[in-house]
Amino acid sequence: MTSTDAAARFLENPYILDLFAGPGGLDIAAHMLDVPSLGIEWDKDACETRYRAGLRTWHADVSAVRRERFEDLPEELNVLAGGPPCQTYSVAGGGAGRKALDEVKQVIHALVGGVPEEEIDAQLKELGGDPRTALVLEPLRYAIAALGSRNRAGRPFDVIVLEQVPAVKALWEVYREALEAGLPHPDGTRVLYKVAKVETLPTEAYGVPQTRRRTILIARLEGHGTPPLPRATHHTYNPQKPRRGGPDDGAAAAPDGRDQLPAAGIEGGRPLRxxxxxxxxxxxxxxxxxxxxxxxxxxxxxxxxxxxxxxxxxxxxxxxxxxxxxxxxxxxxxxxxxxxxxxxxxxxxxxxxxxxxxxxxxxxxDKSQQVGNAVPPLFGMHVLAAALGLPLPPEERLREDWPEAAAEDRATLRKEGCGSPDGCGPNCPRPEGQSSAAAEAASAGASAKRSEK
Structure with missing residues (x-):
């Protein structure tokens, strides 16, 4: 069964490049779909988790890879995925990205207009504030970089999948306009994409035991057809009227939500669970x-x-x-x-x-931060299945034991990802910037100092 109603697969050998890959949520989703992936992740802690989980990983700065190592990426990569850091756009964050939203939109228009990289970087520096604000543009910059890549012979990514907090929906809409208008190819042509309607989706509607909302953009290269959004398989949760979906609708729920009762529902001709x-x-x-x-x-x-x-x-x-x-x-x-x-x-x-x-x-x-930053693998399965036209595997597979990589395999992964089988190499981020635990400690220290004043 599938939640997408997608046609037969249109990519014979999908291979995902996962930017800002975190501890592996989207890579696990890809694994469940039998699709290989390569993740790029800045944080050393998340990379440690990924190596132990047996996931191919470059421990690197996404921006630095684009500038300095793009030609080293496997040429077979044909699916671009990413969940850029959302702190500056999220309700929980400081909001620097929301304040700079109009300026970031202008940079997107400059990118698709073919403005040189040096000018783009200068425009981004002028934004000031939190440097993570500009990272939301990296997927678009990767998509454009692919068109000028010698290693890829200018071949574009066939599919682009992005996810972010709801506050970025307006920015994804600008992405959609840019992709449908066409990205600039060095030969003077425009590379066009078909983009699904940008939507904010509740993860509990896809079987995740958590109320979490993510805004999704799915694009396919023109010729592959307009991608569908994943169809809901479960009821959404309403904390004001907490009921369980099912066949026995009609009774009221207890005030504390402990006796959740069913509510009827149909999605795409299928009953919702x-x-x-x-x-x-x-x-x-x-x-x-x-x-x-x-x-x-x-x-x-x-x-x-x-x-x-x-x-x-x-x-x-x-x-x-x-x-x-x-x-x-x-x-x-x-x-x-x-x-x-x-x-x-x-x-x-x-x-x-x-x-x-x-x-x-x-x-x-800082394992808590890793968990909280991750894409829920089950939600990722639904999104990737819709994007790639693949059948959805049984979600029960995610409740099975995950095989931990042997020490020899971890050393091999680390050598590829860090340049050394037992530590970080020259392409890894600087030590002071790689640990989310260190960043959390610095933030806590700053908060403590403010409290003392």
């Missing part, structure tokens, strides 16, 4: 080590302004709140308020709520 609760994926009644016994509830650390009385609560019969980089701070307790055991989510549990395999080998530092 109930959204998935935390209790369903974290339950321990199947003997799985580290499971969590119901009933329980999770008290969110997000969006509370520091006031515990204002923090949201979800029960085991509801989907999780959005899993963020602060997920380990969320308290877990019994309905009577006493602490659960353990009283914080384990990293493996947070990964499961993101639909990573239960034994995924999280490594390096």
């Amino acid at each position: 109930p959204w998935v609760s935390m209790g369903e994926v974290l339950k321990d009644d199947d003997g799985r080590p580290g499971g969590r016994r119901a009933p329980f509830e999770i008290v969110s650390n997000y969006g509370s302004g520091g006031d515990p009385k204002k923090r949201g609560i979800r029960t085991d019969r509801q989907p999780s709140f959005t899993v963020t980089g602060k997920v380990s701070r969320n308290a877990v307790r019994y309905p009577d308020g006493t602490p659960h055991t353990p009283d914080r989510l384990r990293i493996s549990e947070a990964g499961i709520l993101q639909t990573f395999p239960p034994n995924y080998p999280w490594s390096g530092g």
